[in-house]
Amino acid sequence: MIKAKNVVKLFHGYGTTVRAVDGVSTEVERGEVVVVIGPSGSGKSTFLRCINGLEVFSEGHIIIDGVDLADKKTNINKVRMEVGMVFQQFNLFPHKTVLQNLTLAQRRVRKRSKKVAEEKARALLEKVGIPEKADEYPSRLSGGQQQRVAIARALAMEPKIMLFDEPTSALDPEMVGEVLDVMKQLAREGMTMVVVTHEMGFAREVADRVLFMDEGKIVEVGTPEHFFTEPREARTKLFLKQVL
Amino acid sequence: MNATERIWPWKILLAVILILLAAGTWGSVRQIDYQWRWYRVPQYFFYLAEDAQKIPFDGTVSKIEKAGETATVTLISESSEVVTVEVETVGIKVSEGEELFEDDTVGFISEWRLGPLMKGLWTTIWLSAIASVFALILGLIAGLAKVSKNYTIRGLAMVYVECIRGTPLLVQIFIAYFFLGTVFDLSRNVCGIGALALFAGAYVAEIVRAGIQAIPPGQTEAARSLGMTMPQTMMDIILPQAFKKILPPLSGQFISLIKDSSLVSVIAITDLTKSGREIITSTFATFEVWLVVAAMYLLVTSLLSQVVFYMERRLAVSD
Ligand SMILES: Nc1ncnc2c1ncn2[C@@H]1O[C@H](COP(=O)(O)OP(=O)(O)OP(=O)(O)O)[C@@H](O)[C@H]1O
Ligand SMILES: [Mg+2]
Numbered sequence: 001m002i003k004a005k006n007v008v009k010l011f012h013g014y015g016t017t018v019r020a021v022d023g024v025s026t027e028v029e030r031g032e033v034v035v036v037i038g039p040s041g042s043g044k045s046t047f048l049r050c051i052n053g054l055e056v057f058s059e060g061h062i063i064i065d066g067v068d069l070a071d072k073k074t075n076i077n078k079v080r081m082e083v084g085m086v087f088q089q090f091n092l093f094p095h096k097t098v099l100q101n102l103t104l105a106q107r108r109v110r111k112r113s114k115k116v117a118e119e120k121a122r123a124l125l126e127k128v129g130i131p132e133k134a135d136e137y138p139s140r141l142s143g144g145q146q147q148r149v150a151i152a153r154a155l156a157m158e159p160k161i162m163l164f165d166e167p168t169s170a171l172d173p174e175m176v177g178e179v180l181d182v183m184k185q186l187a188r189e190g191m192t193m194v195v196v197t198h199e200m201g202f203a204r205e206v207a208d209r210v211l212f213m214d215e216g217k218i219v220e221v222g223t224p225e226h227f228f229t230e231p232r233e234a235r236t237k238l239f240l241k242q243v244l
Numbered sequence: 245m246n247a248t249e250r251i252w253p254w255k256i257l258l259a260v261i262l263i264l265l266a267a268g269t270w271g272s273v274r275q276i277d278y279q280w281r282w283y284r285v286p287q288y289f290f291y292l293a294e295d296a297q298k299i300p301f302d303g304t305v306s307k308i309e310k311a312g313e314t315a316t317v318t319l320i321s322e323s324s325e326v327v328t329v330e331v332e333t334v335g336i337k338v339s340e341g342e343e344l345f346e347d348d349t350v351g352f353i354s355e356w357r358l359g360p361l362m363k364g365l366w367t368t369i370w371l372s373a374i375a376s377v378f379a380l381i382l383g384l385i386a387g388l389a390k391v392s393k394n395y396t397i398r399g400l401a402m403v404y405v406e407c408i409r410g411t412p413l414l415v416q417i418f419i420a421y422f423f424l425g426t427v428f429d430l431s432r433n434v435c436g437i438g439a440l441a442l443f444a445g446a447y448v449a450e451i452v453r454a455g456i457q458a459i460p461p462g463q464t465e466a467a468r469s470l471g472m473t474m475p476q477t478m479m480d481i482i483l484p485q486a487f488k489k490i491l492p493p494l495s496g497q498f499i500s501l502i503k504d505s506s507l508v509s510v511i512a513i514t515d516l517t518k519s520g521r522e523i524i525t526s527t528f529a530t531f532e533v534w535l536v537v538a539a540m541y542l543l544v545t546s547l548l549s550q551v552v553f554y555m556e557r558r559l560a561v562s563d
Contacts, residue, residue, distance in 0.1 A: 054465055081471040091466035095485050095562050104480060105470035137562040150466075157470055 001161060001192050002028040002051060007060035009046050009216075020046040021057065022216030028161075031190045035203040035224075038213035039239055044196040047213070048163050051194065052083040065160065081109055084154030088166040090146045092138040098125065098149050099134040102156045110157065117156075124152040128182050144175030148182055155186075162186065164195040198243055204228060212236050273531070281529045285536055288359040288523050296349045297329045305342045305350075317350050364519025365540055371437060371515060372502045378441035379501065383448020388478070390453040401449065408446035414507055416443055421511040436508035444501045451493045455486035488559045495552035499545045506541075516540060 009021035020043045028034050036044045049055040051062060053069055053076040062069045064079055093101050102121035106112045112120070125131045128148040130141075138146055147167055154162060164183065168176040180202050187193055187206040197203065203210055204224045212220040212227070212235075220227075220236045228244075231237050303321040315333045320326050331351025338350055358366075389401035408416070420439035421432060430438070459482050467477040509518035520537040524530050 052469055054469060077471045077473055080469055083469075085466075085469040087462060087466065089460075089462050091460075091462035093463065093466070093481055093485075095488070097562075105467070105472055108476050108480065109471040139563060153466075154470070 001030045001032070001065060002026075002194070003061075003063040004047075004051075005061040005063070007047065007050060007062060008058050009043070009050055009055055010058045019216050021050065023060070024213075024216070024218055025060075026211065026218060026221070028192060028194060030160075030192055032208045033187045033191075033193045033195065033206050034209050034211060035207040036194065036196045036211045036213060037198070037200075037203065037239070037243075038211075038219075042213045043216040044213050045165050046216075048085075048165050048194060048196055051161075051163055052080050052085055054085075077109070081157055082160045083163060084157060084159035084161070085163045086147070086150050086154055086165065086167045088169050090138075090143070090150045090170070092146055092150055092153070094138050097135050097137055098130075098141070101138065101149060102153050105153070106156050120156055121152070124155050125149075127155075127185075128152045129178070142175060143171045144178045147171065147175075147179045151179070151182055151186075161192045161194070164193065164197065166196050166198070168197065168199055200228075200244060212239065214239070278531060280532065281527065282532055284527050284529050285532050288361045288519075288533075290356055290362065291359050292354050293357045294335075294352045294354045297331050297351050297353060298347050299329070299344045299350055300327060300346065301325065302345050303343075305338045305340055305344065308336070308338075308340050315351070319344070319350070360514075360519040360523055361516070361536065361540065364514055364516040365544070367514055367519075368502065368505055368516040368541075369544065371433070371440070371508065371513070372498075372505045375437045375440035375444065375505065376498050376501055378437070379444035379448050379497075382441060382445030383452055386445060386449035387452025387456065390449060391456050405446045405449050408443055409450075413439070413443050413504055414510065417507055417511060432511050432513055436505075436511060436513050440501060440505055440508065443504065444497055447497050447500075448494065451490050451497060452486070454493075455490035456482055458489055459485050488556075491552060491556055491559070495548065499548055502545055502548070503541060 004024055004026050007021055007024045008019065011018040011020055022043070024043075024047055026034075036048070038044050046055055050057045050069075051064070057070070060070065065082065067074055067079055069076070069079065092098075093104070096104065099118065099121050102124060103114070103117040106117040106120060107114065110117075122131060122134060125134055128151060130145050130148060133141060133145060133149070138149065141149065147170075151162075151167075167183070168179050171179065176199070180199060183193070183195070183202070184206050195202070195207075207224050210222060210224055210227050211218050212231075212233070214235050220231065220233050222231075227236070227240065231240060299319050301319075301321040303319050303325075305317060306320045306326075307318040309316045309318075310333050313333055314330055315336060317329045317331060317336070317338065318326065319329065329350050330353065332353060335352040335354075336350070338344065338348075344350075386401045386404055389397045390405070392398050392401075417436065417439045420430075420442075421435040424430065424438075425432070425435040463481050463485065464477055467481045468474070472480070505515060506517035509515055509521065512518070514522070516537055520533050524533050527533070
């Protein structure tokens with residue numbers, strides 16, 4: 001489903017060059033849930049953002065469903081229709097109601113009629129557990145509710161892949177559970193997911209595979225059990241000791 | 245403790261200061277022995293125009309029919325041509341059977357007309373309105389160009405904004421009229437409106453740029469990650485939010501534009517300011533006229549502020 005080959009992302013600034021992603025190669029199968037962990041600044045977000053073209057990577061290939069993002073002829077908007085993303089800061093559209101947040105891209109990109117888009121939106125709000133907030137503005141919602149709307153918004157496009165960049169890091173602790181529950185349900189339904197998170201409980205429960213990144217590289221790959229019982233690398237051990 | 249209890253002393257202080265300022269001004273004016281002639285001002289808002297009704301040929305008055313306020317005068321020429329003229333009963337100059345020569349006055353019709361102050365105000369308003377529309381369009385384009393990824397487009401916008409902001413509007417108006425106006429054969433109104441629009445557009449561009457950049461990048465990322473194109477993202481996500489943010493500075497810019505429009509009087513466009521100057525040459529009521537002109541500008545600008553205030557409240561629903 002996702003095939004990353006030797007992906008490098010450089011950031012240039014003020015005479016220095018940061019290798020934010022430094023030769024990452026991995027594959028994600030259809031229906032697989034991959035959790036990416038690693039210390040701050042290790043390039044997790046940058047790698048994730050390369051997958052849906054929010055960052056243009058400097059070298060290598062990312063092939064999504066057979067389409068190579070490095071190919072100049074690839075229409076990135078077509079790819080993005082199939083790759084939903086959920087952000088740490090929710091990034092809901094504050095000037096639109098919850099319902100409009102969910103219908104806008106369906107109508108503009110998928111060219112659905114208002115009626116069809118709203119039916120889809122309401123069904124998804126039902127699914128994430130806040131059907132009654134359809135006509136509210138995002139600012140009136142709690143953080144957990146906002147993030148669930150953001151997930152519903154991405155799902156409204158019926159993507160084949162969902163990317164999550166620390167979806168619970170900006171939430172008050174009591175709201176983390178409700179968002180993770182939605183994500184777990186999604187995983188059970190067979191969605192292909194790449195999740196950057198510090199929620200080790202989530203990783204243990206739903207991840208098929210865990211990637212540990214440091215300094216732009218994938219340092220260790222394994223099942224959650226592997227990581228929690230017998231991590232191999234010293235850096236992994238150090239990191240896990242800090243977060244667990 | 246009640247908030248109103250604490251604010252009234254300050255209200256009184258404010259009133260006292262304003263009264264003292266007014267009294268001080270009044271006292272100073274007294275000393276220079278200025279003859280106030282306020283009674284001369286109203287006629288420049290509205291005046292009663294008396295149009296003399298004249299006989300178009302040599303002839304005689306055959307009949308005068310008075311019907312209340314107006315009267316119908318029937319005139320017959322030497323070659324038996326018949327003409328009727330409507331005049332006001334009060335000012336009739338002729339009597340039945342009287343012989344008249346061509347262009348003699350039969351009577352008057354009077355009518356309320358807009359005086360130069362009102363005409364000037366109207367000119368100022370439509371001039372500013374048209375210039376504002378073009379300034380908004382121009383500013384939007386230049387503002388978007390300033391945040392463009394393309395170096396050339398960005399550069400063009402930058403040159404435009406810097407040239408306009410670095411030179412005085414008065415000079416720009418002169419250039420527009422005497423140089424561009426001559427070369428491209430443009431009317432003074434086109435030059436005036438064009439100069440104002442170009443000038444305000446440069447400032448609007450900066451406001452638009454700042455407004456766009458004030459929207460968190462996460463908004464663009466969210467929209468793009470849903471597959472929306474950059475133009476769609478601009479139209480549906482960025483500009484509506486930016487517009488709400490820039491409404492206050494934008495309205496300030498348009499208020500400035502109304503005031504700056506007074507400069508077009510230098511290329512002989514009879515706006516409010518030019519009307520004021522013309523009235524002064526015939527009345528010498530310098531103080532009164534300038535005070536009235538200022539008050540009229542103030543009226544227009546504060547009306548605009550009110551409209552914007554209302555719009556801001558309407559847009560605040562999603563906060
Ligand atoms: N737009 C950018 N310009 C320059 N450098 C950047 C940019 N974005 C990220 N970087 C750098 O790239 C490196 C990787 O950043 P990234 O955000 O991917 O880390 P992360 O693993 O997501 O960290 P965190 O856990 O804090 O979110 C960091 O050193 C960061 O400073
Ligand atoms: Mg990150």
